[in-house]
Amino acid sequence: MPKMKSKASAKKRFSFTGTGKLKRQHAYKSHILTKKSKKRKRNLTYSAIVDGANVKAVKDMLAL
Numbered sequence: 001m002p003k004m005k006s007k008a009s010a011k012k013r014f015s016f017t018g019t020g021k022l023k024r025q026h027a028y029k030s031h032i033l034t035k036k037s038k039k040r041k042r043n044l045t046y047s048a049i050v051d052g053a054n055v056k057a058v059k060d061m062l063a064l
Contacts, residue, residue, distance in 0.1 A: 010058065018048075021050070024050050024060075026045075026048060
């Protein structure tokens with residue numbers, strides 16, 4: 001059976017922390033920023049950890 005190919009889009013969007021957790025970026029910070037508060041835009045800048053319910057799906061996309 002051939003090797004599993006990972007999804008190129010997932011490779012660009014997710015990375016691992018030093019402890020092995022999956023890291024992601026927040027959505028909704030690319031356009032229509034005038035109506036969003038400074039606090040909201042600032043908090044969308046920082047990365048977040050992938051929720052436990054989605055970890056298996058993301059790892060499957062990364063072919064791990």
